[in-house]
Amino acid sequence: MAKLSAHGIELGRVTYRTSVKAYFPDGKILKNSGFGWKLHARVKVGVSPLAAYENAKEKRSKFLSDKPAYRAYLSELHSMAGVCKRWKLHAAVELMHDDVDGVWSEACDGYGDNVSASVDEVANLCHLYVQALDEMREMKNQAVEA
Secondary structure, X not given: OOOHHHHOOOOEEEEOOOOEEEEOOOOEXXXXXXXXXXXXXXXXXXXXXXXXXXXXXXXXXXXXXXXXXXXXXXXXXXXXXXXXXXXXXXXXXXXXXXXXXXXXXXXHOOOOOOOOOOHHHHHHHHHHHHHHHHHXXXXXXXXXXX
């Protein structure tokens, strides 16, 4: 397991659906997917670590720019669960988005590592996920038609 302080002052973080990447001046990129920070990659030779961070941040921003429903889902997911529990909540929603009670039971009332959320909050999250799926399907259909 890597530790953040061993790599100097953090340049910045880029947050994804269920993980976070941290960029450092020594060229190391650490990733936390809910199981602690691990070395994920190194910046390519000839590319400055700050430029790599700025590129990743810009790429992520560009990806999310035309997806308001997906951004709303991510915002709700991130507000409901920290990175250590986010993967579990997202997996439950992804598998059972039409069964709110099942998602709540799995992610919020299981044997351990539970998310603290009400059934109504989980229902809202599932609704946002369905909207994001519809948005993605619509974007694919528009790309095929073009």
